[in-house]
Amino acid sequence: MKKIVIAIDGFSSCGKSTMAKDLAREVGYIYIDSGAMYRAVTLYSMENGIFNGDVIDTEKLRNEIKNIHISFRLNPETGRPDTYLNGVNVENRIRTMEVSSKVSPISALDFVREAMVAQQQAMGKEKGIVMDGRDIGTTVFPDAELKIFVTATPEIRAQRRYDELKAKGQEASFDEILENVKQRDYIDQNRDVSPLRKADDALLLDNTDLTIEQQKGWLFEHFNKVNK
Numbered sequence: 001m002k003k004i005v006i007a008i009d010g011f012s013s014c015g016k017s018t019m020a021k022d023l024a025r026e027v028g029y030i031y032i033d034s035g036a037m038y039r040a041v042t043l044y045s046m047e048n049g050i051f052n053g054d055v056i057d058t059e060k061l062r063n064e065i066k067n068i069h070i071s072f073r074l075n076p077e078t079g080r081p082d083t084y085l086n087g088v089n090v091e092n093r094i095r096t097m098e099v100s101s102k103v104s105p106i107s108a109l110d111f112v113r114e115a116m117v118a119q120q121q122a123m124g125k126e127k128g129i130v131m132d133g134r135d136i137g138t139t140v141f142p143d144a145e146l147k148i149f150v151t152a153t154p155e156i157r158a159q160r161r162y163d164e165l166k167a168k169g170q171e172a173s174f175d176e177i178l179e180n181v182k183q184r185d186y187i188d189q190n191r192d193v194s195p196l197r198k199a200d201d202a203l204l205l206d207n208t209d210l211t212i213e214q215q216k217g218w219l220f221e222h223f224n225k226v227n228k
């Protein structure tokens with residue numbers, strides 16, 4: 001059967017990776033969480049003296065970006081890919097609120113995006129890939145056969161992320177998460193390089209009132225239409 005590229009973009013915490021992972025697993029495609037790559041660059045920056053408070057030493061990061069290697073390996077326990085930064089599993093460490101609060105300014109840097117986009121395009125060369133993020137349908141794979149743009153209200157997105165952190169036993173404040181979600185949406189939409197926006201040919205999905213099962217059904221329906 002022919003293989004296609006599926007680009008899933010949208011606002012923070014609305015369920016992109018949940019849909020993308022489910023589809024990839026069921027159709028035997030590779031799943032890439034591009035946000036995890038920007039989170040890993042952020043974690044590297046936090047651990048290597050690139051942040052002074054909220055100020056980024058861009059020259060230092062520019063010099064070191066070539067030393068930042070990100071890869072994904074399947075975790076047999078969860079059945080999902082874990083993120084590795086220079087060979088070390090950082091899956092849990094990249095999901096903290098501290099990383100969430102610093103990732104959007106790092107992602108707005110042109111040389112960071114260039115490096116990540118090149119790696120993402122290499123991963124998709126053979127097709128058979130589902131990638132989620134902010135600029136997948138507009139910049140990384142503008143020729144993707146299926147493009148989805150997902151949105152939901154900020155309050156419901158913050159609630160979903162809050163429930164997720166709580167379930168993992170992490171400290172979380174709903175108000176702090178809501179503020180972070182809104183702040184990232186703003187920075188992601190207003191940056192100069194590849195801002196978050198719906199590609200003209202992307203299908204819009206507002207999943208505010210959809211369950212995980214319902215949105216999965218919706219995505220499969222569109223996958224089957226395109227992949228006839």
Ligand SMILES: Nc1ncnc2c1ncn2[C@@H]1O[C@H](COP(=O)(O)OP(=O)(O)O)[C@@H](O)[C@H]1O
Nearest residue numbers: 012013014015016017018160161164210211212
């Ligand atoms: N339709 C939905 N209804 C309720 N919770 C959802 C829905 N879709 C995803 N979730 C949950 O919301 C959280 C954020 O989803 P995730 O897929 O990580 O979002 P994104 O990749 O867009 O940041 C996860 O805990 C996920 O299980």
Ligand SMILES: Nc1ccn([C@@H]2O[C@H](COP(=O)(O)OP(=O)(O)O)[C@@H](O)[C@H]2O)c(=O)n1
Nearest residue numbers: 012013034035038103104107133134135184
């Ligand atoms: N393709 C992408 C993916 C993520 N990002 C950035 O990385 C951040 C984290 O992405 P994510 O997908 O992990 O975010 P969540 O919605 O899962 O919290 C986003 O807020 C963006 O700033 C990006 O700029 N481009």
